[in-house]
Amino acid sequence: xxxxxxxxxxxxxxxxxxxxxxxxxxxxxxxxxxxxxxxxxxxxxxxxxxxxxxxxxxxxxxxxxxxxxxxxxxxxxxxxxxxxxxxxxxxxxxxxxxxxxxxxxxxxxxxxxxxxxxxxxxxxxxxxxxxxxxxxxxxxxxxxxxxxxxxxxxxxxxxxxxxxxxxxxxxxxxxxxxxxxxxxxxxxxxxxxxxxxxxxxxxxxxxxxxxxxxxxxxxxxxxxxxxxxxxxxxxxxxxxxxxxxxxxxxxxxxxxxxxxxxxxxxxxxxxxxxxxxxxxxxx
Numbered sequence: 001x002x003x004x005x006x007x008x009x010x011x012x013x014x015x016x017x018x019x020x021x022x023x024x025x026x027x028x029x030x031x032x033x034x035x036x037x038x039x040x041x042x043x044x045x046x047x048x049x050x051x052x053x054x055x056x057x058x059x060x061x062x063x064x065x066x067x068x069x070x071x072x073x074x075x076x077x078x079x080x081x082x083x084x085x086x087x088x089x090x091x092x093x094x095x096x097x098x099x100x101x102x103x104x105x106x107x108x109x110x111x112x113x114x115x116x117x118x119x120x121x122x123x124x125x126x127x128x129x130x131x132x133x134x135x136x137x138x139x140x141x142x143x144x145x146x147x148x149x150x151x152x153x154x155x156x157x158x159x160x161x162x163x164x165x166x167x168x169x170x171x172x173x174x175x176x177x178x179x180x181x182x183x184x185x186x187x188x189x190x191x192x193x194x195x196x197x198x199x200x201x202x203x204x205x206x207x208x209x210x211x212x213x214x215x216x217x218x219x220x221x222x223x224x225x226x227x228x229x230x231x232x233x234x235x236x237x238x239x240x241x242x243x244x245x246x247x248x249x250x251x252x253x254x255x256x257x258x259x260x261x262x263x264x265x266x267x268x269x270x271x272x273x274x275x276x277x278x279x280x281x282x283x
Contacts, residue, residue: 024221024248024249024250025247025248025249025250025260025264026091026249026250026260027260027263027264028090028100028259028260028263029103029263030092031103032095032099032100032103032263033090033092033093033094033095035099036099036102036103036106037106038059038060038102038105038106039059039098039102040056040057040058040059040061040098040101040102040105041056041057041059041061042054042055042056042084042085042098043055043056043057045139045143047118047132047135047136047139048132048135051118051119051132052080052119053080053116053117053118053136053139053140054080054081054083054084054085054116054117054118055114055115055116055117055140055143055144056084056098056101056114056115056116056117057114057144058101058102058105058112058113058114059102059105059106061114061145062145063144063145064145065112065145066112066145066146066147066149066162067112067113067114067144067145067146067147068111068112068113068114068146068147068162068163068164068270069113069114069115069116069137069140069141069146069147069162069163069164070113070114070115070116070164070166070190070266070269070270071115071116071118071133071136071137071163071164071165071166071186072097072115072116072117072166072167072171072190073117073118073120073129073166073167073168073170073171073172073174073175074117074119074120074167074168074169074170074171075167075168075169075170075171075193076121076122076169076170079119079121080117080118080119081117082097082117083097083115083117084096084097084098084101084115084117085098088255088259089255090254090255090256090259091250091251091256095259097259097262100259100262100263101115104263104266104267108272109267109272110266110267110269110270110271110272111270111271111272113266113270114140114144114146116136116137116140118132118133118136120167120170120171120174122170129174129177129178130177130178130181130182133165133174133178133182133185134153134156134182134185137156137163137185137186138151138152138153138156141155141156141159146159146162147159147161147162147163148162148163156185157184157185160184160185160186160187160210161187161188161213163185163186163187163188164186164188164189164190164214164269164270165178165179165185165186165188165189165190166189166190166191166192166265167190167191167192168192168193168194168258168261169192169193169194169226169253170194172191172192172193172194172195172196173194173195173196175189175190175191175196176189176191176194176195176196176197176201176233177196179196179201179204179205179212179237180196180197180200180201180204181204183204183205183208183210183212184208184210187210187211187212187213187214188212188213188214188215188269189212189214189215189216190216190261190262190265190266190269191215191216191217191218191230191233191234192217192218192219192257192258192261192262192265193218193219193220193223193226193230193253193257193258193261194226194229194230195226195229195230195232195233195234196233196237198232198233198236198237199236201233201236201237202236202237202240205237205240206240211240211242212237212240212241212242213241213242213243214241214242214243214244214268214269215234215237215238215241215243215244215245216244216245216246216247216261216264216265216268216269217230217231217233217234217244217245217246217247218230218246218247218248218249218257218258218260218261218264218265219231219246219247219248219249219257220248220249220250220251220252220253220254220256220257221248221249221250221251221252222250222251222252222253223251223252223253223257225253226253230246231246234246243268245268247260247261247264249261
């Protein structure tokens with residue numbers, strides 16, 4: 001009996017806080033923690049004359065081809081370098097978002113895309129994100145080869161099926177705010193480790209002519225602060241999406257969750273086949 005009790009205690013200690021929450025993913029390939037054989041380029045641009053904007057383009061970027069646009073916002077404790085340049089410790093090692101994007105492009109696991117990062121710290125530009133994000137999308141479309149060929153606001157709105165807005169933690173709150181207030185600029189959303197104003201989102205999505213095409217939410221099982229809020233928001237927004245998926249990872253409010261979510265989310269949001277369906281919720 002003593003041996004059984006010890007074994008049970010060991011198993012309990014291995015469980016995430018709050019008990020199990022169903023199947024948990026660990027899907028970031030181990031090779032993504034090593035240096036990718038081919039590297040994309042990070043372009044530093046001056047947006048609005050004073051604000052840095054980072055644009056990652058894949059290795060072999062061809063101005064004669066069209067690329068999807070993925071717009072990413074960071075959390076409270078990060079800055080514009082958080083998604084691309086800053087190395088982060090994750091389960092199994094350390095890597096950068098740029099290296100993950102390089103690998104995804106190298107292995108061609110989703111449609112060709114470019115990724116954009118902007119400073120959205122609350123005490124500087126955070127409050128302006130609703131006004132600035134559409135302008136930033138137009139800014140990028142006018143300088144790189146995207147599906148918004150003319151590089152105008154009208155062209156971005158017309159090509160919204162090829163634009164994705166995403167974020168983690170506070171950046172996720174801002175992403176939901178864009179979905180609630182400016183849905184015409186992007187049809188796809190990548191929301192990690194937080195939720196939005198569910199009632200307001202439901203009302204906005206019910207009354208807008210701009211539909212939500214693909215929606216991916218990710219959360220860590222050990223993220224006691226935002227787990228329920230993320231799932232609650234997902235359940236409210238999901239009925240309005242053409243395709244939706246939520247994934248739970250065996251981590252917390254950290255880059256192990258966010259880099260896994262980046263990898264899974266982009267594969268889901270930018271499938272190689274247009275008619276690829278969702279894998280469904282993973283709890």
